[in-house]
Amino acid sequence: MQSDFFSLLESIGREKGLSREILIKTIREALSSAYRKKYGHRPENLRVILDEKEKKLHVLVAKRVVEEVRNASREISLEEAKKIDPDAKVGDKVDVEINPGDFSRIAASTGKYVMMQQIVERERDLLYEEFKKKEGEIISGTVRYRANHFILVDLGKVEGILPEREQLPKKRYEQGQRLKAYILRVTRESKGPRVVLSQTHPNFLRKLFELEVPEIGEKIVEIKDVRRDPGRRAKVVVKSRDEKVDAVGACVGVRGTRIRAILRELDGEKVDIIRYSEDPATFIKNSLKPAEVKEIRIDENSRKAKVIVSDDQLSLAIGTNGENVKLAVKLTGWQIDIRSDKQIEEEMNFLKSLPGVGDKMLSSLREAGFLTAKDIVRGGMEGLCQVKGIGPKIAGKILEEAKKIIR
Secondary structure: OHHHHHHHHHHHHHHHOOOHHHHHHHHHHHHHHHHHHHHOOOOOOOEEEEEOOOOEEEEEEEEEEEOOOOOOOOEEEHHHHHHHOOOOOOOOEEEEEEOHHHOOHHHHHHHHHHHHHHHHHHHHHHHHHHHHHOOOOEEEEEEEEEOOOEEEEEOOOOEEEEEHHHOOOOOOOOOOOEEEEEEEEEEEEOOEEEEEEEOOOHHHHHHHHHHHOHHHHOOOEEEEEEEEEOOOEEEEEEEEOOOOOOHHHHHHOHHHHHHHHHHHOOOOOEEEEEEOOOOHHHHHHHHOOOOOOOEEEEEOOOOEEEEEEOHHHHHHHHOHHHHHHHHHHHHHOOEEEEEEHHHHHHHHHHHHOOOOOOHHHHHHHHHOOOOOHHHHHHHHHHHHHOOOOOOHHHHHHHHHHHHHHHO
């Protein structure tokens, strides 16, 4: 009978993934409940010993040694105690082995129920601990059910929740569809762990790159930052720690194999891979990719950058609904003002009609960062007078006309 119990215990352990220590604790709780059901109180220091060699289960309960036994569930006579421990004396406690088979049917049933409950709870605890360790990682699953505000994803041992705000806006999620998602957080609930997933979090894209680009895992290529407008455009800043390795090329892969694998998970979201630079002007220029920048002027004190692009690059530099320049601003931390050649020419045309202002002076103004009428007003007399070839008289005329333009 005992050997059958051991076989059953091993089977439960394998099936539920429970360790020996957890199973012993579960048995102890079950026997304590059965003992209380029979005697009306929980036993003191109940111990469970599994003798693997003899395939026997020993259940020990601590009882106090007394001269006259009044409560058999808690006390033992000195005579009986000496059979267990010859050195026992009144007032001591000795471990007395009890036979679980002596419990009543009701007590045994209670113990069995408690044991099953304990196993279920331990199993939930293990699942929680397993998925809590995976928090911040990518996991694969299958779309199981779609509700109004969330999608239920089968993750194997548990189900994950993909809330509406964490879903790609243009993606169609179909039942049975395989997908990857970022484990946003794992919380402990009464029915098991609650696993919240995301496909819009910046770290989802970061982890996709880590999966597809071995150089990132090897610390040769570093991802400095990730910014996303989920479902539309994202920018990933990369830096190589080895001058022989091109960070952008490593992320793209041979013939674009690596980036294509990443884009498949993003359902049409465009990804710009940006090369990091310590130089602010170069970094801002890179951050506006895929647009080509002709000229850039930066003001370190105000952290403002004036960017000039050709006319055909303006819409690309700004992006749909301004998404490209907005992401560039988030990446660099600089305020970016983009103008095309045509816009600058139109805004500065008023200067050509002023006496004493020729192409040479216009070139000097441009080199000094005065690209628009607003720049002139912001610079004021002091700023204009610092431009080569411009004195107070011309500066006053230029400033006066600029103010008329921006009224």
